[in-house]
Amino acid sequence: MALYGVIGDPIAHSMSPLMHTSAFRESGVDATYVKFHVKKEDLPQAIEGIKALGIRGVNVTVPHKEQVMELLDEIDPLAEAIGAVNTIVNENGKLTGYNTDGLGYVEGLRNMSKEPLEGKSMLIIGAGGAAKAIYYTLASLGVRVIDVTNRTKERAEKMIGACPFQLDSTSLTLEEAEKRLQDYDVIIQTTSIGMFPHIDESPLVMHEVKQGSIVSDIIYNPLETSLLKQAREKGAQTQNGLDMFVYQGALSFEKWTGIFPSYSIMKNTVLQQLGG
Template identity: 55%
Template sequence: MMKLYGVIGDPIAQSMSPVMQGQEFQQLGIHAHYQPFHIKPKDLEDAVKGMKAIGVEGFNITSPHKTAIIPLIDKIDPLAEAIGAVNTVVREDDQFIGYNTDGEGFIKALQADWKEHFDNERVLIIGAGGAAKAIFYTLLSKGIVNIDICNRSVERAEKLILDCPYQGNSTSLSLSSAEAELGNYDLIIQTTSIGMYPDLSSSPISLDALRSDTFVSDIIYNPFETAILTGAKQKGAQIQNGLGMFVYQGALAFERWTGIMPDVERMANTVKKQLGGKIC
């Protein structure tokens, strides 16, 4: 009997997960289907009950359901509970268990593209939204503690730091303060939507003080190279877009469902082919 997996969101047509995950099931000879489900917020509770009733083995969650789904599932992993968001659900017996693989996916991509160990590096996160929270909490949970956060609203960055249950050495900064201190950081992580279509020429901060040996990561992957990455590359810095994070978070979900770690490079190539070189 074919096993059923999927992804829920509103909207969902833009999701790259069905083609990426579906291709891996096929390549690995796993008799399974990965289905996108367009679920409106008002229907979320009924949808979760329905997915359990029809025997769905696991599913991903995208916007706007990552937080709203928490009270609707049976158990939640401690890190996902701390982050306050679930992006992966695994069926264990008759229970739905929630996880968050976003932060761990980011770390896996960073290790693949930069270095295996970066515990002592100084890190700056740009932004204080949901993606920043997942990355910040996961980095701290892994022992990377020298992490500052800059945001247009310094109060929001400060709240993110104060609310975190993991200990670290963190300061909240304004964007202008971060720009002035940019040379103090070894790793810069851009987590805002600035640089996506239609603002392809926009960058969240000035890179005038950027060191050439700093690693700059932007979690956006469409376009493949945002304005901040172009600017960083021009100053000699090593850069990374968000494709690796997206692929690894999906691969980690796949592993939780099947016990098999899929071919990450093949998954990345599947997404690139699906995007077809488009930048918006």
């Protein structure tokens, strides 16, 4: 039986084991997937343990996505550009790092959009790790207009300035972004604002959102954040973070096994756990 897992601190809340176990079962893969609680100071030993124990692959979650890069044998170019790894593949003791967060997000967004994403005008709320993965991935795939708004404008400017892909980007204060929501076809919320238990909070007021636009929030607990509720009531299409979570997991699964698993099985497993 092959062994896979997820490393992070904290890790008890992770729904990845349930999701991947259902995918292994449905795909007929003889494998098990477990949580590994790894503190920051123990990360180097944990990575050596992956090799020593023959663990075929792991997901990496906070706070290890950046620090783990220096401990791996090879980094995929997109993960290198993003500066974070969320998936490790062990091929006969050689550990390669990938980032499926941005690609997972984009896969879910493509399913919502009736038109190609490349021609869309986009706004990203936030400038942290998730924002960077989504921003760089969209840019790498040819989206050319992506503005960024963040509580600290300088952090948004830094993320834009470091992007290795050519595109048109402006950094905005939250106040500026609120006034310009009509300019965007897609608005992507990447911060933790509005996550359970602070479900009444929202990073922006969505009064000016364009009818028919897509408003996406990477949070999936609750399934509808305050920001999404506001956007829906103004006539926007809305998407929670469940698609991103499931697709990034499915892409990791594919890296490990060569099989793209059943998206619906994985999503339903998570929905049942969330009580949705």
